[in-house]
Every structure is written in structure tokens, then in C-alpha cells.
Amino acid sequence: AAPLVVAVSTSISAKKGLLIRNRANFEGARNLNAIVFDKTGTLTKGEFGVTDIVPVEGQREVDVLAYAASVEQNSEHPIATGIVQSAKEKEIRVDKVTDFESITGKGIQGKVNGKIVHVVSPKYVHNKQLEYDKELFNEMSEQGKTVVFVLVDEQLIGMIALADMVRETAKEAISTLKEQDIHSIMLTGDNKKVANWVADQLGIDEVYAEVLPDDKASQVKEIQQQGWKVAMTGDGVNDAPALATADLGIAIGAGTDVAMETADVVLVKSNPKDVVSLMDLSRKTYRKMV
Numbered sequence: 001a002a003p004l005v006v007a008v009s010t011s012i013s014a015k016k017g018l019l020i021r022n023r024a025n026f027e028g029a030r031n032l033n034a035i036v037f038d039k040t041g042t043l044t045k046g047e048f049g050v051t052d053i054v055p056v057e058g059q060r061e062v063d064v065l066a067y068a069a070s071v072e073q074n075s076e077h078p079i080a081t082g083i084v085q086s087a088k089e090k091e092i093r094v095d096k097v098t099d100f101e102s103i104t105g106k107g108i109q110g111k112v113n114g115k116i117v118h119v120v121s122p123k124y125v126h127n128k129q130l131e132y133d134k135e136l137f138n139e140m141s142e143q144g145k146t147v148v149f150v151l152v153d154e155q156l157i158g159m160i161a162l163a164d165m166v167r168e169t170a171k172e173a174i175s176t177l178k179e180q181d182i183h184s185i186m187l188t189g190d191n192k193k194v195a196n197w198v199a200d201q202l203g204i205d206e207v208y209a210e211v212l213p214d215d216k217a218s219q220v221k222e223i224q225q226q227g228w229k230v231a232m233t234g235d236g237v238n239d240a241p242a243l244a245t246a247d248l249g250i251a252i253g254a255g256t257d258v259a260m261e262t263a264d265v266v267l268v269k270s271n272p273k274d275v276v277s278l279m280d281l282s283r284k285t286y287r288k289m290v
């Protein structure tokens with residue numbers, strides 16, 4: 001049978017909104033000295049709103065949004081939700097899409113009215129060496145906006161900027177961790193400038209940006225090899241391998257089923273401050289036992 005203190009801590013944790021799925025790893029939570037956070041959906045709300053639509057010369061704003069929204073109908077990414085919502089609000093017609101494909105960590109593509117449409121990251125555009133307004137792109141990124149590029153038949157027709165919102169509770173969590181000498185790290189697929197903007201808002205110690213979904217787990221392993229005892233906090237399907245790799249995998253309750261099934265602990269209330277609570281609880285529970 002489980003020791004009494006553990007049984008008590010189970011009912012305390014349930015009340016606090018901490019769902020403990022792996023006791024052994026939860027016990028180790030008292031020895032963690034670094035926490036890695038996924039950005040979108042974890043440190044931020046993961047609710048993107050379109051702030052700017054910037055057509056290239058000779059193109060129209062409505063077409064940039066219409067093409068993008070048509071393809072994004074098929075994607076579940078928070079960026080997609082923001083773009084589709086914006087088209088709806090502006091009452092812009094979206095067209096049928098065929099041959100939809102997602103390009104992992106870089107964006108999506110599909111066929112609209114016989115044309116190949118891409119909605120992609122800055123990295124994709126760089127790799128294809130396409131020309132764009134770098135000054136405006138930098139300006140928007142430095143304001144913390146995520147910028148995606150819309151291509152029709154490989155020609156750039158415009159940029160769409162979207163803004164997410166930083167979670168106030170994330171800021172409080174990071175500052176408490178700092179008081180406890182716990183190193184905070186952000187891991188994101190998003191652009192460096194956006195990542196740094198969010199990190200500055202929150203007081204995050206270290207940032208790894210432009211990390212492809214498949215590389216998140218190996219990035220966590222590398223952090224462990226630097227000597228850190230590390231928890232990974234994430235919400236998405238992409239985060240699951242990293243959650244499994246970390247010493248403690250923490251899923252945000254509002255996230256995907258895959259993330260929750262992989263995690264050692266689920267934060268039922270989706271509150272990053274509960275990372276602090278769970279470390280406290282681990283310390284209190286297992287200190288009493290020895």
C-alpha cells in the first residue's frame with residue numbers, strides 16, 4: 001500500500017488541480033533545477049489574432065487573406081485559427097482546397113483554384129531566397145508578432161502578422177522560479193525575435209528558438225547533458241517526445257490528448273504557476289517520508 005503521506009498528497013494535488021500520472025517522476029520533482037517551457041499555448045495563450053496584412057506591391061490585401069484562409073481551414077495550428085477567424089470577420093470568401101499538406105514546423109501548402117498556395121515561416125522564405133520587406137518584417141517581429149508568408153505558385157504575395165498574448169500567470173511562475181534559483185528555458189519553433197520578445201516580457205533565462213518539432217526532444221536531451229535536472233512543460237502533439245525525454249514531463253490541461261497521455265503530471269487548470277506548486281508539493285511529500 002502507498003504510504004499515508006503519499007495518499008494525503010494525492011488528495012491535496014487533486015484539489016490543487018495537479019493530476020499526477022507518474023509517482024516516481026513526481027517524487028524526483030523536488031530535485032529539479034531547470035524548467036523548459038514551450039512558448040505557444042504554454043507561456044502564451046495560444047490564441048492568435050491577425051494584426052497586419054501586408055500585400056507586396058501590385059497585390060491586394062483581400063487576396064492575401066483569402067488564399068491564406070483557404071489553405072488554413074485544414075490546419076489546427078493556432079495560427080490557422082487566427083487567420084480563418086480574421087477572414088470570417090472580414091466576410092472574405094474562402095475557397096476549396098485540394099492536395100493539402102503540412103510542412104512540419106514550417107507551415108502548410110495546398111491547391112486553390114489550380115494554384116499552389118503556401119503559408120509558411122520566415123525560415124522557408126529564407127531558404128527559397130525570396131525577396132521581402134525585411135525592415136517591416138523585423139519591426140513586426142520585434143513587437144512580438146509572429147509573421148507568416150503567403151506564396152502563390154512560389155511567388156510571394158504578402159505577409160500576415162499575428163499576435164498572441166502572454167499569460168500573466170506565466171510571468172508570476174517565472175519570477176517565483178527565479179527566487180528558488182531554478183533556471184527557466186523557452187523552447188519554440190517560432191522565430192528568434194518573437195521568442196526573445198516573449199522571453200523579455202517574462203524574465204526567462206535562456207531561449208532556444210526556431211527548433212523544429214522533431215528536434216524538441218533532442219534539445220531537451222542536450223540540456224540534460226549540460227547537467228540540468230529538467231522538467232519540460234508543453235501542450236501540443238509536437239511536445240510529446242520532449243515531455244517523455246525530460247526528467248519530468250508536464251502537460252498543460254488545455255492541450256492535446258497526446259501531450260496529456262505522455263506527461264507525468266497534468267496541470268488541470270492550465271496555469272503555469274502550478275509548476276511551482278507541484279515542486280513544493282513534491283518537496284513537502286517526500287521530505288516527510290525520509
Ligand code: ADP
Pocket residue numbers: 038039040072075076077079080105106107108119120121122146147148187188189190191211212213236238
Ligand atoms: P511552437 O513551437 O511555437 O508551438 P510550431 O513548431 O508549431 O511553433 O510552428 C513553428 C512555425 O512554423 C510557426 O511559428 C510558423 O511560422 C510555422 N507554422 C506552423 N504551422 C503553421 C500553419 N498552419 N500556418 C502557417 N505557419 C505555420
Ligand code: MG
Pocket residue numbers: 038039040041042235236
Ligand atoms: Mg506549442
